[in-house]
Amino acid sequence: MKITIFGTWYVWLVTGTCLAEVGHEVMCIDIDQNKIDKLKEGIIPIYEPGLEELVKRNYKEGRLLFSTDAKTGIDFATAIFSAVGTPPDENHRADLRFVKIVAETVGKHMDDYKVFINKSTVPVGTGEMCKNIIKQELEKRNSPLLGGDLEGGFDVVSNPEFLKEWAAVKDFMTPDRIVCGVESEQAKKVMNDIYKSFIRADKPLVFTDLKSSEIIKYAANAFLATKISFINEIANFSEIVGANISDISKWIGLDPRIGSKFLHAGIGYGGSCFPKDVQALIETGKDFNYDFKIIKATEQVNKIQKVKIVDMLLDKIPDLSWKTIAIWWLAFKPKTDDIRDAPSLDIIERLIGLWVSKIKAFDPVAMENVSRIFENQDKLTLTFTNYDALKWADALLVLTEWDEFRNADFDKIATLMKWNIIIDGRNIWNKDDLLERGFVYEWIGK
Numbered sequence: 160m161k162i163t164i165f166g167t168w169y170v171w172l173v174t175g176t177c178l179a180e181v182g183h184e185v186m187c188i189d190i191d192q193n194k195i196d197k198l199k200e201g202i203i204p205i206y207e208p209g210l211e212e213l214v215k216r217n218y219k220e221g222r223l224l225f226s227t228d229a230k231t232g233i234d235f236a237t238a239i240f241s242a243v244g245t246p247p248d249e250n251h252r253a254d255l256r257f258v259k260i261v262a263e264t265v266g267k268h269m270d271d272y273k274v275f276i277n278k279s280t281v282p283v284g285t286g287e288m289c290k291n292i293i294k295q296e297l298e299k300r301n302s303p304l305l306g307g308d309l310e311g312g313f314d315v316v317s318n319p320e321f322l323k324e325w326a327a328v329k330d331f332m333t334p335d336r337i338v339c340g341v342e343s344e345q346a347k348k349v350m351n352d353i354y355k356s357f358i359r360a361d362k363p364l365v366f367t368d369l370k371s372s373e374i375i376k377y378a379a380n381a382f383l384a385t386k387i388s389f390i391n392e393i394a395n396f397s398e399i400v401g402a403n404i405s406d407i408s409k410w411i412g413l414d415p416r417i418g419s420k421f422l423h424a425g426i427g428y429g430g431s432c433f434p435k436d437v438q439a440l441i442e443t444g445k446d447f448n449y450d451f452k453i454i455k456a457t458e459q460v461n462k463i464q465k466v467k468i469v470d471m472l473l474d475k476i477p478d479l480s481w482k483t484i485a486i487w488w489l490a491f492k493p494k495t496d497d498i499r500d501a502p503s504l505d506i507i508e509r510l511i512g513l514w515v516s517k518i519k520a521f522d523p524v525a526m527e528n529v530s531r532i533f534e535n536q537d538k539l540t541l542t543f544t545n546y547d548a549l550k551w552a553d554a555l556l557v558l559t560e561w562d563e564f565r566n567a568d569f570d571k572i573a574t575l576m577k578w579n580i581i582i583d584g585r586n587i588w589n590k591d592d593l594l595e596r597g598f599v600y601e602w603i604g605k
């Protein structure tokens with residue numbers, strides 16, 4: 160099949176590439192000329208394990224095309240994915256500006272039947288909105304596609320994406336389920352043709368109505384975020400009563416009704432999806448006079464949890480002026496350079512507000528993006544290695560969990576640091592081992 164995708168960034172470069180990998184011809188359209196030029200030169204502007212090789216191969220073999228020309232993209236295919244960003248606006252709602260532009264552009268240029276597929280995470284009712292925008296554009300130019308009857312000229316489908324950054328390729332190639340909100344048999348057939356090579360007996364392609372499909376994505380993210388805030392609350396309580404949060408999470412997680420994933424106490428959730436989707440769902444609820452009580456609490460707990468590590472540090476070093484604080488890892492999770500809404504950003508801001516003398520930080524892939532945010536901040540130094548960040552540091556804050564450092568060289572750490580204080584926001588190390596080695600070691604849910 161021929162497929163066009165509008166928006167070629169984190170998720171959609173993965174979507175386009177994986178669709179090409181199973182034999183479709185995919186044209187990726189982006190308004191950012193720089194991104195498209197880089198992709199044509201084989202430079203992948205994001206870090207995602209396994210992606211580079213697939214992009215290069217599919218591009219070379221002619222199944223993956225890149226362009227900034229919207230009309231060419233619309234003429235190219237029947238199936239048109241809108242995969243543009245839906246960042247939070249100033250009121251924490253999903254900003255649908257880019258989705259509206261894509262729907263308008265499709266309505267303006269389409270000359271035959273199209274399926275407009277919303278892949279972005281969009282609030283309930285967006286499919287309906289896109290239908291109206293496309294209809295209006297067709298009406299404006301009196302398109303023959305109207306034929307006196309608006310039915311038949313196009314379909315709008317909701318097809319939310321559930322992949323995770325850093326496992327995006329694997330998640331896309333072997334999805335748990337593919338959800339499509341459709342309104343016609345014709346659209347159902349197109350979606351089936353796109354995804355038939357991904358379907359397995361236990362990994363179905365499921366069809367539902369537009370609204371349910373739109374809500375499924377928000378419900379999934381809100382549920383996972385709630386699990387994280389839930390275990391963080393239990394961790395905070397465990398700290399007070401002296402219980403062991405690792406044991407608690409492990410042993411409740413064995414109950415299949417609960418499940419062990421997303422039950423690790425830490426410094427809360429971040430990233431480009433959970434924070435914005437949780438907030439957007441709360442705001443959409445307000446539009447329908449519905450008050451999401453549990454989801455509001457999830458967000459509230461997370462806000463506190465995100466900077467709790469600084470309180471733990473203050474407990475050990477009450478005056479941070481003239482102190483050097485090391486930070487290991489900056490993205491919201493390992494193996495991604497995406498630092499949107501990462502807790503590290505709030506933590507760095509708070510440390511600067513507390514007059515630390517210096518923050519020395521390292522992350523294998525996210526430092527370039529962080530340096531752009533703190534461009535003129537001379538208190539932040541980004542170092543060449545993990546261990547460089549520790550030289551003369553008074554304390555180390557661990558904000559993510561890179562597996563390579565589960566067995567860190569603690570003798571080296573002890574010689575490099577001024578005071579051996581470690582505050583572990585992800586509970587990655589063995590407390591008995593570190594305490595025995597003489598470290599002051601604090602962890603979440605201690």
Ligand SMILES: NC(=O)c1ccc[n+]([C@@H]2O[C@H](COP(=O)([O-])OP(=O)(O)OC[C@H]3O[C@@H](n4cnc5c(N)ncnc54)[C@H](O)[C@@H]3O)[C@@H](O)[C@H]2O)c1
Pocket residue numbers: 165166167168169170171188189190191194242243244245257260261278279280281320321322323324431432
């Ligand atoms: N990042 C994730 O892990 C993830 C996972 C599942 C779903 N999602 C959802 O996917 C959507 C996109 O996420 P992202 O992280 O890839 O977004 P992004 O903001 O990183 O990328 C969007 C891309 O769209 C381009 N764009 C904007 N307007 C355009 C237009 N009119 N025509 C063509 N291109 C245009 C931008 O230049 C940018 O490259 C969001 O709704 C997000 O919630 C993200």
